[in-house]
Amino acid sequence: MEKKDKDKDKGYNRREFINNGVRLTLGLTVVGTGALALTRSTGKDYVWQIDPFKCTQCGRCATDCVKAESAVKCVHAYDLCGYCDLCGGYFKPGAKLETGAENQLCPTAAIQRKFIEEPFFEYIIDEELCIGCGKCVKGCAAFGNGSLQLQIRHDLCLDCNQCSIATVCPSDAISRIPANEPYIIKGDFIKNKEG
Amino acid sequence: MLKKIPNITTLIILFLLLTGNLLQAQQRFPKPEFETGYVQPSPTTPEPRSIALEYFDVFVLLAVLSLASWLAVRKRSRRGLLWLSIFSLIYFGFYRDGCICSIGAIQNVALSIFDPAYAISLAALLFFILPLLFALFFGRTFCAAACPLGAIQDLLVINPISIPSWIRKTLGFIPVIYLGLSVLFAATGSDFIICRYDPFVGIFRMDGPFLMIFLGITFLLLGMFFARPYCRVFCPYGVLLGWLSRFSKWHLSITPSECIKCKLCKDSCPFDAIEPPVSQEYRAPEVARKNLKRFILYVGLIPVLTLLGGWIGYKSHIYLSRVHPDVYLAELMITNPELKQDQENLDIQAFLESGDTFEQLVEEASLIRNKYKTGGWVLGGFIGLVLGITLMNQVVFRRREDYEPHKGDCFSCGRCMDYCPVDKVPQRKIKFKSYGPRE
Numbered sequence: 001m002e003k004k005d006k007d008k009d010k011g012y013n014r015r016e017f018i019n020n021g022v023r024l025t026l027g028l029t030v031v032g033t034g035a036l037a038l039t040r041s042t043g044k045d046y047v048w049q050i051d052p053f054k055c056t057q058c059g060r061c062a063t064d065c066v067k068a069e070s071a072v073k074c075v076h077a078y079d080l081c082g083y084c085d086l087c088g089g090y091f092k093p094g095a096k097l098e099t100g101a102e103n104q105l106c107p108t109a110a111i112q113r114k115f116i117e118e119p120f121f122e123y124i125i126d127e128e129l130c131i132g133c134g135k136c137v138k139g140c141a142a143f144g145n146g147s148l149q150l151q152i153r154h155d156l157c158l159d160c161n162q163c164s165i166a167t168v169c170p171s172d173a174i175s176r177i178p179a180n181e182p183y184i185i186k187g188d189f190i191k192n193k194e195g
Numbered sequence: 196m197l198k199k200i201p202n203i204t205t206l207i208i209l210f211l212l213l214t215g216n217l218l219q220a221q222q223r224f225p226k227p228e229f230e231t232g233y234v235q236p237s238p239t240t241p242e243p244r245s246i247a248l249e250y251f252d253v254f255v256l257l258a259v260l261s262l263a264s265w266l267a268v269r270k271r272s273r274r275g276l277l278w279l280s281i282f283s284l285i286y287f288g289f290y291r292d293g294c295i296c297s298i299g300a301i302q303n304v305a306l307s308i309f310d311p312a313y314a315i316s317l318a319a320l321l322f323f324i325l326p327l328l329f330a331l332f333f334g335r336t337f338c339a340a341a342c343p344l345g346a347i348q349d350l351l352v353i354n355p356i357s358i359p360s361w362i363r364k365t366l367g368f369i370p371v372i373y374l375g376l377s378v379l380f381a382a383t384g385s386d387f388i389i390c391r392y393d394p395f396v397g398i399f400r401m402d403g404p405f406l407m408i409f410l411g412i413t414f415l416l417l418g419m420f421f422a423r424p425y426c427r428v429f430c431p432y433g434v435l436l437g438w439l440s441r442f443s444k445w446h447l448s449i450t451p452s453e454c455i456k457c458k459l460c461k462d463s464c465p466f467d468a469i470e471p472p473v474s475q476e477y478r479a480p481e482v483a484r485k486n487l488k489r490f491i492l493y494v495g496l497i498p499v500l501t502l503l504g505g506w507i508g509y510k511s512h513i514y515l516s517r518v519h520p521d522v523y524l525a526e527l528m529i530t531n532p533e534l535k536q537d538q539e540n541l542d543i544q545a546f547l548e549s550g551d552t553f554e555q556l557v558e559e560a561s562l563i564r565n566k567y568k569t570g571g572w573v574l575g576g577f578i579g580l581v582l583g584i585t586l587m588n589q590v591v592f593r594r595r596e597d598y599e600p601h602k603g604d605c606f607s608c609g610r611c612m613d614y615c616p617v618d619k620v621p622q623r624k625i626k627f628k629s630y631g632p633r634e
Contacts, residue, residue, distance in 0.1 A: 019442050022442045023331060023442045023443075023444060026331060026438070026439055026442060027328070027331050030324060030327045030328060030331065030439070031324075031328075033304065033308075034304075034320060034323070034324045036308055037304045037307045037308055037315055037320050037323075038317075038320060040307045040308065040311070040313075040314055040315065041307060041314055041315045041316065041317055041320050042314040042315075042316065042317070044246075044314070044316065045243075045246045045249055045316050045318070046314075046316060047243045056545050056548060058541045058545060059541075060541070066396075066397075066400070066402070066403050066404065066407070067400075067402050067403075068402050068403075075238050076238055077238055078235045078236055078237060078238065079226065079235075079237075080222060080226070081226065082222070082223065082224025082225065082226065082227070083224075083226075083227050084224055116229065116231065116233050117229060117230060117231045117233065120227050120229065120233075122233075124236075144223060144224060145222050145223050145224055153241055154240075154241050154242060154243035154244075155241035155242075157243070158292050158294060158400065159243065159244065159294065160294055160390060161294055161295070161296075161299045161300075161302070161303065161387055161390045162302075162386070162387035162390045162391065164391070167386065167391075167520070170541045170542040170544070170545030170546065171545040171548070171549060176313075179243050179246060182240070182242065182243050183238075183240045185238055185240070187238070
């Protein structure tokens with residue numbers, strides 16, 4: 001009886017010893033993997049953003065965001081705007097210069113046109129209405145200065161681990177950028193174009 | 196169609212700018228000088244969530260894991276674990292929208308190790324590491340109370356049915372394949388499949404594509420009978436947690452003292468994770484000899500399965516590599532050159548506009564495909580190795596005299612502790628009600 005107990009103890013100790021060894025190995029593996037990743041890690045945080053210089057306004061931003069209403073909106077870089085009367089982002093090509101919806105390029109009439117002084121007009125994006133389709137961006141780039149651009153709005157973006165628009169973006173325009181500079185606004189036109 | 200030219204002053208400015216700074220000429224229409232005191236608005240830039248809050252998430256995770264481990268191992272409180280899991284569901288699920296999560300962090304770690312251009316954020320790394328370390332010491336307490344995906348399924352366990360062991364073992368192999376594939380796709384920078392097919396994130400956000408919501412509701416409905424289906428049949432992080440938990444230093448125990456082998460706990464576990472005592476029959480010489488033969492056979496099979504798996508993985512690298520968008524595009528353009536004229540194909544049109552040559556694309560695609568050759572070997576070998584070890588484990592018998600949780604499969608949810616009748620003396624009731632002392 002005593003011998004049996006002793007055997008049991010021995011078996012138990014052996015198993016304990018093996019367990020401890022395996023635990024140590026596994027622990028070191030986990031910590032090692034962590035350390036390997038840590039050498040490549042940064043304390044910085046990343047957010048998704050569209051590079052307006054790569055964007056080709058394919059229209060997928062409006063449809064492929066995980067949110068029913070895309071987190072991508074049109075942003076107006078006013079610094080670049082020519083305040084044109086005939087705005088390529090506002091009017092459909094060849095349309096009458098009247099503000100009726102049938103003349104507007106925007107499918108949701110999200111661009112407000114405001115008279116400033118002869119002959120300048122200000123264009124303001126109503127983000128509540130904007131769906132991020134990029135039609136106006138395309139129009140403005142084709143006929144005007146390209147002051148309209150698409151950006152991921154971080155008050156709306158859920159910051160998914162893998163941005164579902166980035167995976168379908170045909171021009172690789174969406175990438176992770178440091179969270180301390182979360183927007184790429186074209187305002188600094190020359191600097192960004194060169195840099 | 197000509198633009199209406201603004202006015203003379205702007206023309207002069209345009210002229211001055213053109214002569215002064217040629218770069219400015221890229222702006223077709225210069226910014227006007229307003230005379231009416233118009234103030235130009237500047238574009239709004241709403242800030243993303245601050246980094247301090249990311250670290251707060253890590254802190255919450257650490258606190259939840261510590262509390263869960265204490266509740267499971269020391270306090271033995273199912274109710275505490277339940278409330279803690281509801282908190283995690285609300286915080287990590289509904290408030291944090293299911294992102295950041297430890298399951299998805301596998302991919303970030305894999306990508307950061309294999310892609311020098313990608314740096315993982317420290318918060319994501321800690322989300323990956325902390326639950327693993329806790330599993331190594333306290334078992335899968337992460338699954339019990341910190342994982343929002345586990346919590347939402349656990350709350351809907353209504354009438355769990357018991358699944359035969361061989362079905363569980365077979366289905367339990369799917370997560371290993373899923374883990375291997377997700378690491379391969381993440382390491383090659385192809386896709387984050389864990390996030391893409393996360394079934395519950397759509398429910399957490401109360402918004403999402405149809406497939407996501409549909410998958411989530413299907414899993415929840417299925418989970419009423421097959422408890423925690425995602426955890427048991429898909430979760431790739433659960434594979435890692437299970438391995439580590441098998442060797443955990445401490446683990447939830449069903450009974451506070453001596454097991455009376457009443458079998459109540461086995462019926463209480465919705466996950467079939469409690470193993471009955473092993474009869475001593477396997478120690479009989481003829482059984483032992485038979486088992487030893489099987490054991491040697493299975494051990495011998497491990498290298499065979501590993502190599503065979505690796506070879507199959509290598510053979511399928513062409514199919515696997517198509518997940519990468521560049522490989523897919525290059526292949527598409529080679530097999531269907533007429534698509535270059537197709538104005539409807541956005542991917543091809545965007546590529547043609549980008550200015551890269553077709554040769555560059557093909558070269559990049561073949562580089563990626565080469566990575567998949569190695570990756571296919573590793574993936575297949577890994578799956579074969581795990582299969583071999585799983586087979587081998589079928590004949591390793593351990594002395595087990597009591598009902599014990601399977602440390603690899605147990606989620607530490609604590610239901611069994613409530614069911615165990617041992618030492619359940621209602622002390623308070625004795626004190627305050629006239630039940631009389633129990634001998």
